[in-house]
Amino acid sequence: MVEVSNFIRTMPKAELHVHLEGTLEGDLLLVMAERNKIDLPFDDADGIRRMQNETKTGLTNNLVNFLRCLDICREAMRTAQDYYDTAMAFVRKSAGENVVYLEVTFDVQQAIRQGVALSECIEALSRARREAKRDHGIDVQLIACFQRDHPVENAMETLMALDPHREEIVGIGLDNYETPGFPELFAPVMSAARDRGYRLTSHCDVNQPDSLTHIRECVDLLGVERIDHGLNTAQDAALVEKIVSQRIALTGCPTFHVSMTSAPSDRVEMIKTLFHAGALISLNTDDPAQFGSGYLSHTLAACQAAAGFGDDEMIRFMRNAFESAWIDDRTRSEYLTGLDRFRAASAA
Template identity: 30%
Template sequence: MEAPLAHVRPGGAAPAAPARPPGVPRDVSTLPKAHLHLHFTGSMRHSTLVEMAAGHGVQLPEALVEEWPPKLRATDERGWFRFQRLYDIARSVLRTPDDLRRLVRETAEDEAAEGSGWLEIQVDPSGYAARFGGLSPTVELVLDAVDAAAAATGVGIGVVIAANRTRHPLDARTLARLALQYRDRGVVGFGLSNDERRGRAYDFEGAFRIAKRGGLLSTPHGGELLGPGSVRECLETLDADRIGHGVRAVEDPALLRRIVERGVTLEVCPASNVGLGVAPSAGAVPVRELYEAGARIALGADDPLLFGSRLARQYDLVRAEHGFSDAELAELARQSIAGSAAPDGVRARLLSGVDAWLAA
């Protein structure tokens, strides 16, 4: 599939990796990589949330102030409701176009510091449309902010428009058509998020058919709160190119083989899996099992605002908890780049940087 146009700042060859003393682990924040699983409001810095809330007179709960990062568990309805409520409160501090521009700029700055040379940020414009003049004006505001942030930081950025499982499937079709209108402005994919238990992937087949026929990547969430059946629906019904999370596929060997055969990338988010109670520890997230089975993996931070860690931390976790060698971490970085919508020039530059990181 030809990659859609996206916001990229031209760059030359990857910078030379700094010398590393013998016996010192390579710094994963200098490993060039792509970040494919990051939600819009969830990418906000905690300090920015607190500052914006104070400026707009928004009262934050203790879970987002003194008790941050919040203690979460979303494997039951009550826990998911609390998680979603905290996310909605955080979104409510984005009151002005400048707030939104600041969020995107700071996110790009943080991505650059984490070694991410390509970012695909996921946004459901329905959650912001009432404040910013409608769906189209919201998407245009986001894309303008992305354009400016990419130019300022050198991080290439694509946008994934996401539908909400808790809304009517006809709303998703509207968003799919909207996403296609902006394919030449940097929209690269179409996603499906929110609680898997409240909307089957099957119901959204029409929206994803529209998006895929228009050349967008299919990137639905699945296999996080529900088991392999949810992953299978994303794979077979929504023709997924990537699956957000997808870790429960490990429970069905035949399904996992199908994912490997089709070259589908799983956006695995260790810290958020632990934060939401999907896994009791980072060591219990089946990263090693998926990797050894041959699945493509793109590590992601999901919602750093609520889980307290960004992209480089995910690489540190799989190194510490799953014994990934530096060569294997480099391969994870390559897989994230391969699963992205990054233009060929960006891919080549990042892959060259991965080789330089490993050779240091």
């Protein structure tokens, strides 16, 4: 693991792209599996890590392999208590490294499929939000993600079922396996979500078939204001210009599930290109427990080391995160002022 500087550790931080299910650490997973009577294909946390590493072979199948492994882990989450415990474990980790703002994604259809009542799941996560603020001073907002490899009709039904909980959810996203032509298919769902006042994002994973087309269509057909990953934008100058001029935010994740000691170089090169072109790009962990990549400080440190960024550039990435956050302008300005003060104090 890369060493984390004091500057990065103490910088006030925001994270916008992190999956609740991907923060589930081995020790909690084992507790959960036991109380839910789930058979896992491993006996201890080392076994989990071994399996994660075994499935991380080759580049093209990485997303599929990674999701397969993630599926085994997240399927152990069967009760609202499991969602609460996972959220609070992540909040405590985040508090330990001065994260002040979090937007956390959860797979709402998966929770329902696994027998968790929607209202109980949302109540558990809302309780975690309140306790994060009360006990750790962290503002947490929730993004409900629909899974692209499940029927679009189910996404629409789930969107409707979320209506009574509208105030607890800030945004709607799309994630899981990147299916061909998904933007057009999900356009009616995202349009209905927009009508309900949700903010919109979608994954466009790195180096997938039709990455560039998907990114363009997510902006033009779905009207998203943010793309999760979206790094392949860097390969197309016209798309870079579009993303920059329309201020579409990109939530980059430099440390992926290849080898977690450093950030894979192609991602770093794409992040550099987008950053220097003036894109609103931030740095995020995605699935920190699954990737074994460490949490936000480690991700920032790994990217800084791999890209040769200085501290001023890390501040700019963090400004981008606060600029992309789904908060009101006054709150945004308070966060940015806090970041400026931190920079001034660390330079003194």
